[in-house]
Amino acid sequence: MVFEQKKEYRTPEVKKFITKLKSENPDLSYDIIAERVNQKFKLKMSGFVARNILEKEVAGDMLMNQESKNIFEADYNILSKRFREAGDWMEKLNKLYSELWEKYKDRPEVLLKLSPSIVNVQREILNQIDFAVRQQQRLLTQQKSIIYTPIQIVNIMGKRLLHYEKEGIIKILKPLPSEVQYNPNKKEDEDENDEQE
Numbered sequence: 001m002v003f004e005q006k007k008e009y010r011t012p013e014v015k016k017f018i019t020k021l022k023s024e025n026p027d028l029s030y031d032i033i034a035e036r037v038n039q040k041f042k043l044k045m046s047g048f049v050a051r052n053i054l055e056k057e058v059a060g061d062m063l064m065n066q067e068s069k070n071i072f073e074a075d076y077n078i079l080s081k082r083f084r085e086a087g088d089w090m091e092k093l094n095k096l097y098s099e100l101w102e103k104y105k106d107r108p109e110v111l112l113k114l115s116p117s118i119v120n121v122q123r124e125i126l127n128q129i130d131f132a133v134r135q136q137q138r139l140l141t142q143q144k145s146i147i148y149t150p151i152q153i154v155n156i157m158g159k160r161l162l163h164y165e166k167e168g169i170i171k172i173l174k175p176l177p178s179e180v181q182y183n184p185n186k187k188e189d190e191d192e193n194d195e196q197e
Contacts, residue, residue, distance in 0.1 A: 008041070008043055009043065009045060009049060009053060010053075013041070014037060014041055014043070014053070015053055015057050017036075017037060017040065017041075018033055018037060018050055018053050018054050018057070019054060019057050021033050021036060021037075022054055029047065030047035030048070030050045030051040030054075031046075031047035031050075032047075033047065033050045033054075034046055034047045034049065034050040037050060075135075075139050076139065079132060079135055079136055079139060082128065082131075082132045082135070083129070083132050085128075086125055086128045086129045086132060089125045089128075090122075090125050093118065093121055093122060093125065096118075097118055100114060
């Protein structure tokens with residue numbers, strides 16, 4: 001199918017290898033990572049594909065509440081099925097058109113009669129693909145809203161830590177990042193003096 005990555009690229013070993021390479025060498029370019037993957041796994045991966053795989057792995061590791069994750073996965077499965085079906089319909093229509101061409105190539109009037117129907121079916125398939133693309137964009141926007149940003153994580157952890165401090169479970173010795181106020185007029189020297197006192 002046109003819209004799916006090759007299965008060889010989606011194996012856990014390949015994903016793990018790409019993630020490991022990038023985490024051990026953050027300055028390593030995606031083209032070099034792709035070369036190493038190609039050498040080790042005998043593939044023909046481009047740097048662009050390596051980057052996409054890494055981004056998907058990192059996005060999958062981000063914090064997401066379980067209910068939202070289940071909804072996202074269900075929507076993703078429905079969307080994948082819709083893309084596959086649209087691709088299958090297009091392939092069947094092309095096969096049918098080829099068969100009709102072979103059968104009626106010496107009788108163009110029959111082909112002219114069938115052409116509007118074929119065009120309408122193709123148009124409907126393309127509309128289905130367009131609908132699936134719009135759904136994919138909606139899904140990606142929705143996914144971004146259910147993945148916690150680093151600031152949200154700090155705030156959630158800060159609230160939880162303050163709650164534990166109130167209960168007497170822990171004692172916070174330094175201010176939490178969410179409690180620190182940035183003062184652009186304050187110089188770094190003053191900060192150091194404040195710490196020494």
